[in-house]
Amino acid sequence: MGEFWPVRDALAYLAGNWQVRRTVRDLAGDGEGRFTGATHFGPLQDGDVRPSDAEPSPPESGGRLRGRGLLHHETGTFVWQGVARPAERTLRFLPGADPGTALVRFSDGRPFHDLDLATGRYVADHPCSADLYRGEFTVGDQDHWRTVWRVRGPAKDLVLTTDYTRDRSAPDGRRNRP
Incomplete structure (x- = not known):
């Protein structure tokens, strides 16, 4: 992706269904795997909200939060060294704090990383043990975005x-720019 597409509202942009293609390259072992599947970003329901999510509203928000957030659920098939397995x-x-931003958490509520798509590009770090x-x-346009994770340890x-890639064939495929 050469140019970046600014996102005014990160959660509105992500909401809906996406087709997913991932490559995993092991630079130390020279292995490569592939994941193909789908991701759905749907509204968090009461049962999806954890006590650790109850952070105070940013002062600039006037005490309001833009909804409860989104539950991201990814399912598909991961192939590693010729062996296919279901993955999710x-x-x-x-x-x-701002509409172009989000706080990303693991399913158990632990913090993963911040996300700021306001300029269409963002770099986040996540320390995990010694790694x-x-x-x-990077956001290419209203229907395409990419993540590249470099893992070292x-x-x-x-x-x-x-x-x-946004899946417009799904019932809640979105057509408007957020």
Whole structure:
């Protein structure tokens, strides 16, 4: 992606269904895997909200939050060294201080990273034990975005590249720019 597409409202942009294609390259072991599947960003329901999500509203928001956030559920097939396995993950995207931002949390409520799509590009770090995950998020247009995670540590040397394409065939495919 050459140019970045600014996003006014990160949660509105992400909401809906996306087709997902991911490559996983193990630079230390020279292996490569592929994930293909789908991601749905739907509204968080009461049962999806954890006590750790109850952070105070940013002062500039006047005490208001832009909804409860989104539940991100990804399902598909991961193929590694010729062996295909079902794979899935769940994350929660909570409202950030500004509309172009979000707080990303693991399904159990632990913080993962901040996200700021206001300029269409953002870099986030996530330390995990002795490893460092550095993610670059880029938005190409209203229907395409990408993440590239570089993972480095004593036992890991990986690059995970994920391309997301809005699935307009799904019932809640979105057509308007957020």
